[in-house]
Amino acid sequence: MKTRIIIAGPRGKMGTEAVKMVDDEETFEIVACIDRKNGGKTLNDIDGLPDLDVPIFEDPEKCFQEIEADVLIDLTVAEAGFEHTKLALLYGIRPVVGTSGFSKDQIAALEDLSETHGIGCIIAPNFAVGAVLMMQFAKTAAKYLPDVEIIEKHHDQKLDAPSGTAVKTANLLEETRQSKQQGHPDEVEKLKGARGADSDGIHIHSVRLPGLVAHQEVLFGGPGQTLTIKHDSYNRASFMEGVKLSVNKVLDLDKFIYGLENLLE
Ligand SMILES: NC(=O)C1=CN([C@@H]2O[C@H](COP(=O)(O)OP(=O)(O)OC[C@H]3O[C@@H](n4cnc5c(N)ncnc54)[C@H](OP(=O)(O)O)[C@@H]3O)[C@@H](O)[C@H]2O)C=CC1
Numbered sequence: 001m002k003t004r005i006i007i008a009g010p011r012g013k014m015g016t017e018a019v020k021m022v023d024d025e026e027t028f029e030i031v032a033c034i035d036r037k038n039g040g041k042t043l044n045d046i047d048g049l050p051d052l053d054v055p056i057f058e059d060p061e062k063c064f065q066e067i068e069a070d071v072l073i074d075l076t077v078a079e080a081g082f083e084h085t086k087l088a089l090l091y092g093i094r095p096v097v098g099t100s101g102f103s104k105d106q107i108a109a110l111e112d113l114s115e116t117h118g119i120g121c122i123i124a125p126n127f128a129v130g131a132v133l134m135m136q137f138a139k140t141a142a143k144y145l146p147d148v149e150i151i152e153k154h155h156d157q158k159l160d161a162p163s164g165t166a167v168k169t170a171n172l173l174e175e176t177r178q179s180k181q182q183g184h185p186d187e188v189e190k191l192k193g194a195r196g197a198d199s200d201g202i203h204i205h206s207v208r209l210p211g212l213v214a215h216q217e218v219l220f221g222g223p224g225q226t227l228t229i230k231h232d233s234y235n236r237a238s239f240m241e242g243v244k245l246s247v248n249k250v251l252d253l254d255k256f257i258y259g260l261e262n263l264l265e
């Protein structure tokens with residue numbers, strides 16, 4: 001039997017790519033989409049999406065009530081993605097979430113709901129395997145080089161800053177890095193924000209420009225040396241192997257996973 005998938009955000013840059021990936025995958029089947037602007041239509045009514053007779057729902061709860069599905073793929077914005085994920089868990093549909101911008105409290109609430117109901121849920125700040133490796137290498141380096149700053153660069157349509165990947169990277173660095181404030185103790189920002197955001201003393205700088213897709217550098221400094229660990233996504237296909245892997249893994253999960261690194265062997 002094919003894995004029955006609902007996609008939230010099918011018109012978005014990631015959603016469009018995910019619809020195509022699911023449609024191309026032999027063992028997957030799109031059974032519905034959630035889209036706040038096209039309730040009552042079908043996918044073949046939407047320009048740029050595959051010619052599929054798949055129903056679109058504006059109301060996520062109605063979708064989960066009426067459609068039998070195994071997995072929800074959410075690629076929207078934090079506010080909507082949180083509600084979609086919460087509802088999916090309540091209806092026993094396993095969420096695979098790429099949406100970024102959740103607060104720590106929202107992540108904790110989804111973890112609690114997933115584990116209380118024993119329904120698997122995967123939230124992956126970045127589905128690109130190379131980005132996951134960049135984060136893991138950086139986590140190792142932070143043990144030896146605790147002076148570190150993150151520069152993340154994205155397309156100028158991105159709504160959240162810093163990126164989910166940068167936040168997750170900082171969290172991973174904090175697991176191995178000895179906590180410290182960086183830079184001169186008397187440094188003064190002559191222009192507000194010049195030193196970026198501060199996560200436990202790690203500075204995060206967000207760049208937004210047309211032409212970019214998704215890029216991050218983790219820069220370490222020590223006496224007489226620097227180390228740069230860098231990853232670039234040049235298109236959204238870079239994320240689809242990770243989405244596919246997550247859909248396959250979530251089917252057998254009864255717990256909450258935050259980060260694709262927890263699925264890689
Ligand atoms: N984990 C990963 O590897 C990756 C994660 N992302 C994340 O995925 C998400 C989507 O990214 P991307 O496709 O580039 O973004 P887009 O802006 O291209 O797409 C977002 C989609 O969400 C819909 N949407 C926006 N607001 C709402 C709402 N309030 N309720 C319901 N639907 C809504 C939009 O529809 P509308 O036209 O109605 O606004 C649109 O279809 C982002 O959070 C991004 O950070 C992106 C790339 C990789």
Ligand SMILES: O=C(O)C1=N[C@H](C(=O)O)C[C@H](O)C1
Nearest residue numbers: 100125126158163164165214
């Ligand atoms: O919005 C994006 O494009 C991306 N968002 C994710 C994030 O916030 O880290 C993942 C990737 O960087 C692309």
